[in-house]
Amino acid sequence: MKKSILFVFFISFLISCEQKNEQPPNIVFIMSDDHAFQAVSAYGHGLNNTPNIDRIANEGALFNKGFVTNSICAPSRAVMLTGKHSFVNGKVDNIQDFNWDQPNFAKSLKSAGYQTAMVGKIHLRGLPQGFDYSAVLPGQGHYYNPDFIVNGVKERIQGYVTTITTQLSLDWLKNKRDKNKPFLLLYHQKAPHRNWQSEEKYLTLFDDKTFELPANFFDNYEGRPAAAAQEMLIAATEEQIAAAHGNGGHGRWGHDFKFIVDPYGRETRFKKELERFTPEQREAWLKAYTPKNDAMKAANLEGKELALWKFNRYLKDYLRTIQSVDDGVGEVLDYLDENGLSENTIVVYTSDQGFYLGEHGWFDKRFMYEESLRTPLLMRYPKEIKAGTQIDQLIQNLDFAPTFLDYAGVPIPEDLQGESFRKVVSQETSEWRDAIYYTYYEYPSVHMVKRHNGVRTDRYKLMHFYYDIDVWEMYDLEKDPSEMNNIYNDPAYADVQSTMHKRYDEMREKYGDTDALDQQFIESYLNR
Numbered sequence: 001m002k003k004s005i006l007f008v009f010f011i012s013f014l015i016s017c018e019q020k021n022e023q024p025p026n027i028v029f030i031m032s033d034d035h036a037f038q039a040v041s042a043y044g045h046g047l048n049n050t051p052n053i054d055r056i057a058n059e060g061a062l063f064n065k066g067f068v069t070n071s072i073c074a075p076s077r078a079v080m081l082t083g084k085h086s087f088v089n090g091k092v093d094n095i096q097d098f099n100w101d102q103p104n105f106a107k108s109l110k111s112a113g114y115q116t117a118m119v120g121k122i123h124l125r126g127l128p129q130g131f132d133y134s135a136v137l138p139g140q141g142h143y144y145n146p147d148f149i150v151n152g153v154k155e156r157i158q159g160y161v162t163t164i165t166t167q168l169s170l171d172w173l174k175n176k177r178d179k180n181k182p183f184l185l186l187y188h189q190k191a192p193h194r195n196w197q198s199e200e201k202y203l204t205l206f207d208d209k210t211f212e213l214p215a216n217f218f219d220n221y222e223g224r225p226a227a228a229a230q231e232m233l234i235a236a237t238e239e240q241i242a243a244a245h246g247n248g249g250h251g252r253w254g255h256d257f258k259f260i261v262d263p264y265g266r267e268t269r270f271k272k273e274l275e276r277f278t279p280e281q282r283e284a285w286l287k288a289y290t291p292k293n294d295a296m297k298a299a300n301l302e303g304k305e306l307a308l309w310k311f312n313r314y315l316k317d318y319l320r321t322i323q324s325v326d327d328g329v330g331e332v333l334d335y336l337d338e339n340g341l342s343e344n345t346i347v348v349y350t351s352d353q354g355f356y357l358g359e360h361g362w363f364d365k366r367f368m369y370e371e372s373l374r375t376p377l378l379m380r381y382p383k384e385i386k387a388g389t390q391i392d393q394l395i396q397n398l399d400f401a402p403t404f405l406d407y408a409g410v411p412i413p414e415d416l417q418g419e420s421f422r423k424v425v426s427q428e429t430s431e432w433r434d435a436i437y438y439t440y441y442e443y444p445s446v447h448m449v450k451r452h453n454g455v456r457t458d459r460y461k462l463m464h465f466y467y468d469i470d471v472w473e474m475y476d477l478e479k480d481p482s483e484m485n486n487i488y489n490d491p492a493y494a495d496v497q498s499t500m501h502k503r504y505d506e507m508r509e510k511y512g513d514t515d516a517l518d519q520q521f522i523e524s525y526l527n528r
């Protein structure tokens with residue numbers, strides 16, 4: 001009798017050890033909004049310091065070729081959730097509704113026994129499905145004293161949005177989940193989305209610094225008519241700002257540049273933005289910005305000097321908001337460390353797309369040109385990823401859903417269009433796709449970036465702009481990484497061009513994209 005009791009104890013001890021070993025990994029999926037890879041210090045561009053984000057790569061992997069399928073906020077999030085291209089999941093632009101009833105990887109993990117939470121920006125209307133807990137910003141959300149929709153109920157929370165998003169995430173991790181189950185946390189920051197309002201403590205960070213303009217800031221867009229037609233110039237003229245005003249395109253004094261009265265004496269709408277602030281927040285803001293704005297007005301800047309000023313105002317505000325994002329990442333990593341969770345938790349840091357930090361003279365995204373196509377991507381999972389790993393394969397946001405399901409041991413539905421990169425990042429295999437496919441639809445609209453699609457291989461990129469234009473562009477990224485020289489129809493590249501056209505056709509076939517779908521999305525957009 002005694003023996004058999006001992007035996008039962010021994011067996012249950014073995015089982016509990018096994019369960020502990022086989023506990024599926026937790027997943028903390030951190031996504032910020034519009035965070036350029038150029039503004040993550042791990043990538044070595046020297047603009048800013050993001051020690052906490054960098055820590056993920058130092059202790060795990062840094063991806064040098066992470067890309068999106070459609071470089072704009074809401075569609076990117078739909079791709080991330082569904083693992084399907086925009087023209088398959090239906091969310092092709094920021095305007096169409098997203099169908100939450102379709103499968104997503106959070107629903108699959110929840111059914112498999114995970115505790116799931118979505119905190120911060122999702123930018124998809126409707127109650128998020130697949131989550132035990134959700135606290136999301138309505139639409140773009142506000143930087144100061146934002147409204148959150150907590151499990152479907154709207155409430156205003158006083159404070160700074162990035163800090164609140166971190167606090168809500170930590171509160172869920174500490175107090176709101178069942179700690180006997182593995183967890184999935186989507187921790188998604190609004191920052192550094194425009195109009196780049198920083199936390200009080202960072203209002204004067206970088207004041208003593210002048211950032212140099214990128215080499216192609218004054219791009220003339222020769223050979224690139226779609227690039228010439230955009231409305232996303234940092235140094236737009238007063239005429240261009242006025243012309244784009246209704247669309248919210250080029251930089252506005254009272255929004256992007258934060259003037260209550262612009263340099264020409266006109267009152268702006270920024271005063272209205274300050275109405276959301278508490279008296280203390282407003283005082284801190286005015287104390288920091290009034291002297292800077294007055295000095296700019298007194299200097300009567302013109303031409304290149306004015307461009308340099310606008311670029312610096314933009315870049316500094318943008319980078320300031322990233323400091324708070326980095327602080328939050330540090331707090332979450334600390335929580336994992338302090339609770340013995342780091343070893344069995346996958347941590348991913350990425351953005352919903354890249355962003356132009358003055359390259360081609362721009363802010364914003366949308367184009368398939370490198371700086372918005374590419375995102376920061378860093379990942380830590382000590383069990384399988386060696387510290388200091390560098391990954392050069394072509395990864396897309398399409399791949400997150402199947403990758404997370406793979407780690408969790410949950411079957412990957414056959415209709416997902418991404419691939420699990422688990423064995424790539426653990427360096428068990430180097431076999432991977434050699435091309436990616438891209439689509440963009442939101443036109444005519446804010447920033448006036450024309451509809452286009454294209455294919456990128458390791459070295460070349462072929463793009464087609466269509467609808468009210470029919471223009472092909474091709475780039476040799478090895479010789480021309482800034483994409484200034486459109487080599488389409490260059491006889492020296494005739495063979496490459498023919499191969500790239502073949503790859504483009506193959507990609508459309510593989511993913512199920514067609515001219516008929518392009519036309520269908522034009523019609524549904526125009527008739528909305």
Ligand SMILES: [Ca+2]
Nearest residue numbers: 033034073352
């Ligand atoms: Ca975005």
